[in-house]
Amino acid sequence: MTITITAFERSPDGGKGLARDMRVRWALEEVGQPYEVRLISFANMKGPDHLAIHPFGQIPTYEEGSLVLFETGSIVLYLAEQHAGLLPRDSNARMRAITWMFAALNTIEPTILELTTAKILEGDKPWTEERLPLVKDRIRARLDKLSAHLGVSDWLDGAFSVGDLLMVSVLLRLRMSGILDEYQNLAAYVARGEARPAYIRAFAAQFAINAQDRTQV
């Protein structure tokens, strides 16, 4: 059955791999599943056809036969459950890997989203310069703990898992801010994720679309 995901026709990040389809592409590459991509314009993302499969009018979505999903967390969990390679077989270790998925999306990412919001949506506000250090310190409060947990390990809990896939993806959003480089072990952790062949293939696939787009402009 063909797998089809959606992605931005023109990614706001210009192909840096920060759009959320990257997380799904990476998971698909890790489990060795081919997929097709349907590109969506910003206008069509808010149209009735797309809202019917994604109630919040965002990307990515996942379609496979009669199964239609949104939310990257759900999509990568589904892929990890269906195919070998992203979840341990031991039931306790499996739940711990899933715990790290939620930690990435609900404990770490919200603090990082605040920084993105502050820069992109409130970048022109008079308070932003004074407020940014507070936002960054709240990120550091979480990364202090994450860094202490990771220590000298390669991955968060044993072998690479879907928890690492999401945590690396979330931390990548910090690179431009310089905060990631304040944590040597976290920066190395992210680099290990980026060095995985599956990540490299997924990154190239999303970059090709945006590179193509730039030559058309």
Next chain:
Amino acid sequence: MTITITAFERSPDGGKGLARDMRVRWALEEVGQPYEVRLISFANMKGPDHLAIHPFGQIPTYEEGSLVLFETGSIVLYLAEQHAGLLPRDSNARMRAITWMFAALNTIEPTILELTTAKILEGDKPWTEERLPLVKDRIRARLDKLSAHLGVSDWLDGAFSVGDLLMVSVLLRLRMSGILDEYQNLAAYVARGEARPAYIRAFAAQFAINAQDRTQV
């Protein structure tokens, strides 16, 4: 095997049911599992014993024999997988319910956390009065879509599921702001959640601790 969760010795919300142990208590009541509670002080939450089971030094945690979990999303997913009542049997419907869990925690809750942060951590800042309307409008942008999806349905996708449990829990954080009441169907949806016998039992259990605490002060 005994299930033990952790909760605040003294909840910052004074028993309003907004602390995250409430989500786990509710799930445990929905699936009919008895549990014990270990109360933790703020000082001990950041100590080595608790950090060993919760790397971010928060509550709740979940212990059952050799299984030790943190992250409410992961804990309630585990309970929903182990016991009947919170996930549909049909495999596609099951994944859609899980999708709503992630939507609650990664699409809706981050915008609501920004409001909590603005009020509690930045309440004394000179920019907060002017900034709050922007934060609230970002919440409304998400609730517009959520409300449109829910329409006149009782629950987000068929029967009550773990996705509704988390979405109601997340939306409850908005009650004090008045924003929830701008959406009649979402306010009714939350009220339906609160009216469930399992919710009522879970609420009473967490309230008893905090009421007891108040008589001691």
